Amino acid sequence: MLDHSNPHPQQPTRVVILGAAGFVGSTAAAAFAGEGTPVLALGRAEVDLLSATAADTLAAQLRADDTFVVVSAEAPCKDGAMLERNIRMMRAVTDALAKVQPAHVIYVSSDAVYADSAAPLTEASCAEPGSLHGVMHLARELMLKEATKGPLAILRPTLIYGAADPHNGYGPNRYRRLAAAGEDIVLFGEGEERRDHVDVRDVAELIRLIAWYRSAGVLNAATGTVTSFREIAELVIALSEKKIALKGSPRQGPMPHNGYRAFDPSATLAAFPEFRYTPLADGLARAQNEMGELL
Numbered sequence: 269m270l271d272h273s274n275p276h277p278q279q280p281t282r283v284v285i286l287g288a289a290g291f292v293g294s295t296a297a298a299a300f301a302g303e304g305t306p307v308l309a310l311g312r313a314e315v316d317l318l319s320a321t322a323a324d325t326l327a328a329q330l331r332a333d334d335t336f337v338v339v340s341a342e343a344p345c346k347d348g349a350m351l352e353r354n355i356r357m358m359r360a361v362t363d364a365l366a367k368v369q370p371a372h373v374i375y376v377s378s379d380a381v382y383a384d385s386a387a388p389l390t391e392a393s394c395a396e397p398g399s400l401h402g403v404m405h406l407a408r409e410l411m412l413k414e415a416t417k418g419p420l421a422i423l424r425p426t427l428i429y430g431a432a433d434p435h436n437g438y439g440p441n442r443y444r445r446l447a448a449a450g451e452d453i454v455l456f457g458e459g460e461e462r463r464d465h466v467d468v469r470d471v472a473e474l475i476r477l478i479a480w481y482r483s484a485g486v487l488n489a490a491t492g493t494v495t496s497f498r499e500i501a502e503l504v505i506a507l508s509e510k511k512i513a514l515k516g517s518p519r520q521g522p523m524p525h526n527g528y529r530a531f532d533p534s535a536t537l538a539a540f541p542e543f544r545y546t547p548l549a550d551g552l553a554r555a556q557n558e559m560g561e562l563l
Contacts, residue, residue, distance in 0.1 A: 269391050269392075269485050269486065269487070269535050269538075269539070270421060270478070270481075270483040270484065270485040270486075270487050270535070270539040271483065271484050271485055272481040272482065272483050272539070273372075273419050273481070273482035273483070273484065274480070274481050274482045277477070277480035277481055278480060278481075278482070279303075279304075279305055279480065280300075280305055280334075280335040280372070280479050280480065281306070281333045281334070281335075281371075282305075282306040282307070282308060282331065282333065282334050282335070283297075283300045283305055283306070283307050283308070283334070283335045283336075283337060283479060284307075284308045284310065284329065284330060284334045284335070284336050284337065284370070285297050285300075285307060285308070285309055285310065285337045285339060286310045286315065286317075286326070286336070286337065286338050286339060286340045286361070287310075287311070287338065287339030287340030287341070287376075288307075288309030288310055288311055288339070289309070289311035289312070289313075290311075290339060290340070290434075291428070291430065291432055291433050291434060291435075291468060292339050292376055292425075292428065292468060292471055292472065293309075293311075293337075293339040293340070294309075294432070295430065295432075295468045295469060295471070295472040296337060296339070296471075296472040296475045296476070297309050298472070299469075299472040299473060299475070299476045300476060300479075303476070305479075308329065308334075310326075310329060312340075314329070315329070317340060317356070317357035317360045317361070318353060318356060318357060318360075319360075322357075322360035322363075322364075323360045323361075323363035323364045323366075323367070324364075324367075326360065326361065326364035327363075327364040327367035327368045330364065330368040330370055331368070331370070332368065332369065332370065332371060333370075333371050334370040334371060334372075335370065335371065335372040335373075335374065335479045335482075336370040336372065336373045336374070337374045337376070337475060337479070338361060338373065338374065338375045338376065338412070339376045340357060341354055341357070341404070341405075341408075342354055342357070343378075343401065344401045344435075344437075345399075345400045345401040345403075345404040346400065346401070347400065348400070350400070350404075351400050351403065351404050354404045354408065355404070355407060355408070355411075358407075358408040358411050358412070359411070361411075361412070361415075362411050362412065362414070362415035365412075365415040365416060366415065369416070369417050369418060370418070371418060371419075371482070372418060372419050372421075372479065372482050373412065373416045373418070373419070373420045373421070374420075374421045374422075374423065374475060374478055374479065375408065375409060375412050375420070375421070375422050375423070376423050376425065376471075376475070377405040377406075377408070377409055377422050377423065377424045377425075378401065378402065378405045378424055378425065379424045379425065379426040379488060379490065379529075379531070380397055380399055380401045380402030380405060381395045381397050381402045381405050381406040381409070381424060382394065382395060382396070382397070382402070382424075383395075383396035383397070383398065384398065384525050384526055384529070385529075386526075386528070387530075388492070388530040388531050388532040389488070389490075389529070389530065389531045389532065390488070390531070390532045390534075390535065391424075391485075391486045391487060391488055391535050405424075409422050419482055419483065419484035420484055421478045421483045421484055421485060421486075421487065422485070422486045422487070423471070423474060423475060423478065423487055423488075423489055424486065424487070424488045424489065425466055425471050425488075425489035425490070426463070426464045426465070426466055426488070426489065426490040426529070426531060427439060427463055427464065427465045427466065428465075428466055428467075428468050428471055428489075429441055429465050429466070429467065429468065429551065429552070429555060430467060430468030430469070430551075430555055430558075431444075431554075431555040431556075431558035431559040432468075432558075433468070438456065438497070439463075439465070439497065439500065440465060440500050440504060440552060440555070443500065443501050443504040444504055444552075444555065444556060444559055445559075446512070447504050447505060447507075447508040447510060447512050448508070448559065448560075450510045450511075450512070451512070452512060452513040452514070452515055453501045453504070453505070453512060453513070453514050453515070454515045454516075454517050455497060455498060455501065455514065455515065455516050455517060456497070456517065456519055456520075456523075457516060457517070457518075457519035457523070458498060458516040459496055459497035459498030459499075459500075459501060459516070460496055460497075460498065460523075460527060461496060461497055461523050461524065461525075461527045461528070462494040462495060462496050462527065462528050462529075462530070463494055463495070463497070463525075463529050464490045464491055464492070464493060464494050464495075464529065464530060464531050465491070465495065465500070465548055465551075466489050466490055466491055466545065467545070467546040467551035467554075467555075469546070469551075470489065470491075470545050470546055470551075471489050473543065474487065474489050474536070474540070474543070477539075477540050477543065481539075481540075483539065487535060487536060487539060488531055488533070488535065488536070489536070490531035490533060491531070491533060491545040491546075491547075491548070492530070492531055492532060492533035492545070493547075493548065494528065494529070494530045495548055498514070500548070500552070501514050502514065503548070503549055503552050504552060504556070507552060507553055507556045508556075533545065
């Protein structure tokens with residue numbers, strides 16, 4: 269749940285995005301730039317968070333009136349070495365915050381911090397991660413809570429899709445790439461797992477709204493609708509002009525999250541009544557068109 273420091277939306281003086289070269293960071297940077305909000309986009313070229321001088325370099329970029337958006341991470345976190353590096357990266361951020369406190373901090377975390385649940389997850393659900401990726405994000409959330417003196421907002425997106433996603437993980441982004449190449453789509457099992465997928469532009473819009481209201485607290489970024497991977501693949505094939513076969517495969521091991529991970533989006537609607545999540549079919553169609561432009 270979020271509490272707004274600004275009773276009415278107010279344009280940030282400047283937004284600093286750490287991780288601005290990435291999928292979510294670049295989309296958020298474009299959203300702020302598009303409305304005329306000054307943006308300082310920081311990527312690894314500007315601040316290498318694993319360098320010995322990272323904290324000083326970052327602190328030199330921050331001002332007391334900034335809205336500071338932290339997106340940078342090595343993700344997904346798959347092993348202990350990645351976990352250690354991600355914690356070191358956040359240590360550089362918190363050391364920088366010890367030198368300069370921005371007016372507002374926003375951290376883009378992950379729904380992986382939650383334990384599995386047969387009921388739709390909310391912001392009050394148990395944060396008991398079952399993966400190193402979730403452990404990494406939860407640890408970084410706690411580090412930021414300790415280091416931030418002003419309002420801190422934590423956004424926890426579920427599975428994000430969009431044309432520019434650099435990852436090729438199982439799901440809509442891989443399906444689109446396979447369809448574009450005219451290759452068959454092979455499902456894990458029969459693709460019966462049901463998950464919530466959120467458009468990257470909706471995540472960027474929530475970051476923008478949180479900045480304008482200078483919000484504090486925790487908010488999930490999830491639509492409230494779960495769709496099976498088979499249904500998503502069928503949507504992608506329907507959007508493609510190519511003949512693509514959809515195949516099942518023998519499943520190796522149990523389904524992640526017991527095959528079901530749903531969310532209650534009521535806190536999003538309570539915080540931002542005018543906001544609406546993009547329906548999956550519309551978002552996939554937009555991503556499909558954008559990907560055509562990128563090819």
